[in-house]
Amino acid sequence: MKLALKHQFNGFTLDLSLEAGTGVTALFGHSGAGKSTVINAVAGLLHPDSGYLEVDGQVLMDTKSGLHVPAHKRRFGTVFQDARLFPHLDVSQNLDFGTRYAPKGTKVNRDEVIDLLGLASLLSRAPNTLSGGEKQRVALGRALLSGPRMLLMDEPLASLDSARKQEILPYLEHLRDGPLGLPILYVSHALEEITRLADTLALIKGGKIAAQGSLTEVMGDPAVVPLLGVREAGAVIEATVLSHANDGLSQLAISGGTLDLPGVKASVGTRVRLRILAQDIMLSRTRPTDLSALNILPVTVQDIRMGDGPGAAVSLLAGEDRLLARVTRRAVSALNLTKGAEIFAVLKATTVAPSSIGR
Structure with missing residues (x-):
């Protein structure tokens, strides 16, 4: 059309x-x-x-x-x-x-x-x-x-x-x-x-x-955060269901590693689509330990967009997938985030709602 x-x-x-x-x-x-x-x-x-x-x-x-x-x-x-x-x-x-x-x-x-x-x-x-x-x-x-x-x-x-x-x-x-x-x-x-x-x-x-x-x-573009609103902005990636555990969590493969998430009803081998909100991703310079969050992915900073207020949108590359994180300006400075920096993205399993997991 x-x-x-x-x-x-x-x-x-x-x-x-x-x-x-x-x-x-x-x-x-x-x-x-x-x-x-x-x-x-x-x-x-x-x-x-x-x-x-x-x-x-x-x-x-x-x-x-x-x-x-x-x-x-x-x-x-x-x-x-x-x-x-x-x-x-x-x-x-x-x-x-x-x-x-x-x-x-x-x-x-x-x-x-x-x-x-x-x-x-x-x-x-x-x-x-x-x-x-x-x-x-x-x-x-x-x-x-x-x-x-x-x-x-x-x-x-x-x-x-x-x-x-x-x-x-x-x-x-x-x-x-x-x-x-x-x-x-x-x-x-x-x-x-x-x-x-x-x-x-x-x-x-x-x-x-x-x-x-x-x-x-x-x-996955940090420039669209003002258009979508900070609470709605977030990346969409595809994943393959690897397994379902007895505790209700499922393991999914993405290009940058694996994710453990609840509420995945698709059978093993199925391709699914995940919406991961920018406000639900935390960033760390080093791989964190002793956390309740199960998902830690190595990522590369692709772009940083400062907002009008105290926030900033950070575009990340995890394997071939683009993620988006929303952090504060202070965090960008404290972590010395720059384009090309290799850091870690942290995601709690429970932040990805079943309604954000599609076929």
Whole structure:
């Protein structure tokens, strides 16, 4: 997807360009940043002052030439914050409604979608008997059965509580990694969701792209800490599950060593994704001993960014993985941290929550 947008609202200007490939491209920003406006423009629900949209080599919008393919002809499946199911139809009938809009020759296997989203036991249920997470799975199934070329997901989990979010996130991970191979444009202001799902991340602030790139590159960049907030900033790395111990801890291999963490439900050999918050990493010049923290990794300082206050963000390289640590300016001085310094990163096992471990 190639996208360029410019649109003037009362007191707000959206002006950005974005390129997205396969997988999940996530737009993150705080309320009012312009995320949903981007989704509406891509879906064809907004006619921007200036814009260009190309998907799969087909131009769907070009304001210079006056081209604006209507929303119903763009072949996008859209899932909103509220499921918008038809209350007078059961789950099976709601799913079938999506198939009415599938283009001729589109091969979307209904049974595969039902299996992918775990809907078999819900088919005869009425929407008002479903949980929030179940409703969103049905809405997603209906969108898939319309035979879209791309999925647009606008804050699809925002109305769900934490338990329901954890219920539906594995299904979204299966969709991302599954055989359908649909590109997904995913909008959210919840980093917990984005770090579990995204391949590419674009940070939006005040209607403009503040940073974009692969998820691991953007999340590991100390320059984005002010954009994310000091409590949300942290790196995302991949690991392989090595073993599960009887005490509830699992050992995972990363490129820079091993980590022992609780709450890992994946089987041995599975690749998982970990979000490690910057505020949870401590730094030491020498390898510490006699600590309760189990995870000590040799790392190399890649970059140091001083904040406006007493804090500093330190980018670290652990093997081939980028980590991010948030410490004080005083600690940077006391440890004499400089680019290229070889030090140790310390991480308590319990600081990585199960919700921060994804497929």
